[in-house]
Amino acid sequence: MSYWFTIAALTGVNVLLAYSVYASFMSGQVSIGQAAFFGVGAYVGASLTVLAGFDLMSAVLVAGIAAAAASVFVGVPTLRLKGYHFTIATVAFAEAVRVILHNTKYGRPRASGNVGDQWLGPDGATGFRHIGYLNDNGISTGQYAVIVWSIVLVVVVAFFLVERSRIARILRTIEEDEVVARSIGVPVARYKVIAFVCGGFIAGMSGALYAHILTFISGNDFVIHLSTIALAFVVIGGGQTMWGPLLGAVLLTVIPEILRPIREFRIELFGLLIILVMLFRPTGMISAITVRRWGSALAAKARAKRPTQAF
Amino acid sequence: MLEISRISKSFGGLMAVDSVDLSVKRGALFGILGPNGSGKTTLFNLLTGFLEPTAGGVRFEGNELIGRSPEDIVRLGVARTFQVVRFHKDSTVRETVWAAQSMHLGLRDLFRTIDAPSQRDLAEEVDSILERTWLKPHADRLARELPFGLVRQLEIARALATRPKILLMDEPASGMNPSETHQLTEDIRRLRDGGLTIVLIEHDIEMVMGLCDRIAVLNFGRKITEGTADEVKSNPDVIAAYLGTKKKHAHA
Ligand SMILES: Nc1ncnc2c1ncn2[C@@H]1O[C@H](COP(=O)(O)OP(=O)(O)OP(=O)(O)O)[C@@H](O)[C@H]1O
Numbered sequence: 001m002s003y004w005f006t007i008a009a010l011t012g013v014n015v016l017l018a019y020s021v022y023a024s025f026m027s028g029q030v031s032i033g034q035a036a037f038f039g040v041g042a043y044v045g046a047s048l049t050v051l052a053g054f055d056l057m058s059a060v061l062v063a064g065i066a067a068a069a070a071s072v073f074v075g076v077p078t079l080r081l082k083g084y085h086f087t088i089a090t091v092a093f094a095e096a097v098r099v100i101l102h103n104t105k106y107g108r109p110r111a112s113g114n115v116g117d118q119w120l121g122p123d124g125a126t127g128f129r130h131i132g133y134l135n136d137n138g139i140s141t142g143q144y145a146v147i148v149w150s151i152v153l154v155v156v157v158a159f160f161l162v163e164r165s166r167i168a169r170i171l172r173t174i175e176e177d178e179v180v181a182r183s184i185g186v187p188v189a190r191y192k193v194i195a196f197v198c199g200g201f202i203a204g205m206s207g208a209l210y211a212h213i214l215t216f217i218s219g220n221d222f223v224i225h226l227s228t229i230a231l232a233f234v235v236i237g238g239g240q241t242m243w244g245p246l247l248g249a250v251l252l253t254v255i256p257e258i259l260r261p262i263r264e265f266r267i268e269l270f271g272l273l274i275i276l277v278m279l280f281r282p283t284g285m286i287s288a289i290t291v292r293r294w295g296s297a298l299a300a301k302a303r304a305k306r307p308t309q310a311f
Numbered sequence: 312m313l314e315i316s317r318i319s320k321s322f323g324g325l326m327a328v329d330s331v332d333l334s335v336k337r338g339a340l341f342g343i344l345g346p347n348g349s350g351k352t353t354l355f356n357l358l359t360g361f362l363e364p365t366a367g368g369v370r371f372e373g374n375e376l377i378g379r380s381p382e383d384i385v386r387l388g389v390a391r392t393f394q395v396v397r398f399h400k401d402s403t404v405r406e407t408v409w410a411a412q413s414m415h416l417g418l419r420d421l422f423r424t425i426d427a428p429s430q431r432d433l434a435e436e437v438d439s440i441l442e443r444t445w446l447k448p449h450a451d452r453l454a455r456e457l458p459f460g461l462v463r464q465l466e467i468a469r470a471l472a473t474r475p476k477i478l479l480m481d482e483p484a485s486g487m488n489p490s491e492t493h494q495l496t497e498d499i500r501r502l503r504d505g506g507l508t509i510v511l512i513e514h515d516i517e518m519v520m521g522l523c524d525r526i527a528v529l530n531f532g533r534k535i536t537e538g539t540a541d542e543v544k545s546n547p548d549v550i551a552a553y554l555g556t557k558k559k560h561a562h563a
C-alpha cells in the first residue's frame with residue numbers, strides 16, 4: 001500500500017512540474033529547463049528542513065521563492081528576445097544548475113553514520129542524503145500524499161481561475177501573435193516573464209516535495225531528461241487548456257508503474273504512446289475545442305434544470 | 312493632432328517611405344492612396360512603433376511617438392488594424408474584444424472572468440462595440456469560423472476596445488464584397504461622426520474619394536500630392552502614377 005502512496009505523492013509532484021511548464025507554455029514559450037528550478041527547489045527545501053529546522057510547509061514555500069528568483073535571472077534577459085533564445089537558455093541554465101548542484105557541499109557532520117556517510121547536507125557528487133523530515137516527524141507516506149495533493153489542488157484551482165480570466169486570453173494572444181498583442185497595448189515581455197516566474201515558483205515547490213519523498217537527492221536527478229519529460233506531460237496531455245498538464249502528468253506517471261510487470265517493454269510502450277498521440281492528436285489528448293464542448297454541454301444541462309423564465 | 316515630419320524608412324537601398332510630411336486634424340477622415348508597394352503600410356508601421364524610421368519625427372497630441380514601443384503608442388490613443396488580418400483563432404469574437412480592453416485595467420480586473428458581476432460595465436462596452444461592428448450575432452463563434460468580411464470587422468472591433476483617439480485602418484475593405492464595402496463605408500463615417508479621428512489606407516479609390524475629407528497620395532515612398540478629393544483627382548501626377556496605371560490594368 002505504501003508503495004502506491006509513494007506513487008500518488010510522486011504523481012502529485014509531476015503534476016506540479018507539468019504546470020510549471022504550462023505556465024510559460026500558455027504564452028508560447030517552451031522551457032526545456034524546468035529541471036533546474038525543480039533542482040533548486042529540492043536543494044533549498046531539503047536544506048531548510050534538514051539544516052535550518054524549518055517545518056515542511058515553510059520550506060516548500062521558500063523553495064518556490066528561491067526557484068522563482070532563479071527564473072527571474074533566466075527569464076528577464078532572454079524573454080525579450082524572439083525565437084528560440086529562451087528555450088536554448090533554459091536548457092543551458094538547467095545544465096549549469098546540474099553541474100553546480102553536483103559540486104555543492106555545505107552542512108555539518110552527522111553524529112552517527114558509517115564511514116564515508118557522515119555528512120548532513122549536500123555533499124558534492126555524493127548528493128544530499130538523509131532528508132529525514134517525514135520519518136523524524138512521523139509523517140506516513142499516505143499522509144504525505146495528502147499534503148502533496150492539497151498543494152496540487154491549490155495550484156489546479158489557481159489555474160482554473162486564471163484560465164477563465166483575461167490574463168489567459170492575453171497570454172494566448174501572445175502565443176498566437178505577438179504583433180496583435182502589442183497592437184492592443186499588451187506589454188508582451190512583462191507577461192512572459194511573469195508567467196515564467198510563476199512556473200519557476202511551482203517547479204521549486206514541486207522539487208522540495210520531491211526531495212522529501214526520496215530522502216536522497218543528487219545533482220544527477222535533475223538532468224535534461226527530466227525537463228523533457230515535464231514538457232511531454234504538457235504536450236501529450238494537451239497544452240491548450242489547463243486540463244492537459246493534469247491528465248498528461250497523471251497518465252505518464254501511473255501508466256509506467258502499471259506496466260512495471262512487463263518491465264522490458266515499458267519504455268518502448270511509453271514511446272509508442274507518445275508517437276501515437278502526436279500522430280493522431282497533435283493538440284494533445286485534450287484540446288481547447290474539447291473543453292469548450294464540455295463547457296457548453298454542462299451549461300446546457302444547467303439551463304435545462306432551471307425553470308424557464310417568462311418575460 | 313497627428314504631425315508627421317519628414318519621415319523616412321529605407322530597407323537596404325530601397326526607400327519604402329521617403330521624407331513624408333502629413334498633418335491630420337482632430338476629427339478628420341484622412342485617406343492615403345497609392346499603388347502597391349508605395350509605402351502605405353510601412354508608414355503605419357512607423358507611426359505605431361512596429362518599425363523605427365531612418366529619419367524624421369511623429370508628434371501625436373504633443374508627444375513624440377518615435378522611439379516608443381507599439382504598446383506605449385496604443386496607450387496614448389493610437390490604434391490600428393492590419394492589412395493582413397491577424398487574430399487569435401481559438402478565441403471567440405467576444406473574447407477577442409474583451410481581451411483588447413486589458414490595457415486600461417488593473418490587476419484585479421485582469422483576473423476576473425468575462426461574466427463576473429464586477430465586470431458589467433466592461434461587458435456592456437464589449438457588447439456595444441460588437442453591435443457597432445455587426446458582430447453581435449456572432450459573439451460566441453470562434454474567430455476562425457467567421458466569414459472573411461466579418462473578420463475585417465473584428466479587426467476594427469478589437470482596435471476600438473483600446474478606446475483610441477485616432478484609428479489607423481490599413482485596407483479594411485480588401486477582400487470584402489461590394490455590399491460589405493458599402494456597409495463599411497457607412498461604418499467608418501459613423502465612427503468619425505462619433506468623434507474618432509481616422510486615417511484610412513485603401514485601394515478602393517471610389518471609397519476613399521467618397522469618404523475622406525483629405526487625401527494624400529504616395530508613390531515610391533514619396534507623397535506626390537495632398538488635398539481634397541477633387542484636387543487629388545485632377546492632379547496630373549496622380550493620374551499618371553496611380554489612376555492611369557490602374558485603368559491600364561483594368562483594360563488588360
Ligand atoms: N520589412 C520589410 N523589409 C524589407 N522591405 C520591406 C519591408 N516592408 C516593406 N518592404 C518594402 O517596402 C515597400 C513598401 O511596402 P509597403 O508594404 O509599405 O507598401 P504598401 O503601399 O502598403 O503596398 P500594398 O498596397 O501592396 O499594401 C515595398 O517595396 C516592400 O517590398
Ligand SMILES: [Mg+2]
Pocket residue numbers: 351352353394
Ligand atoms: Mg500595404
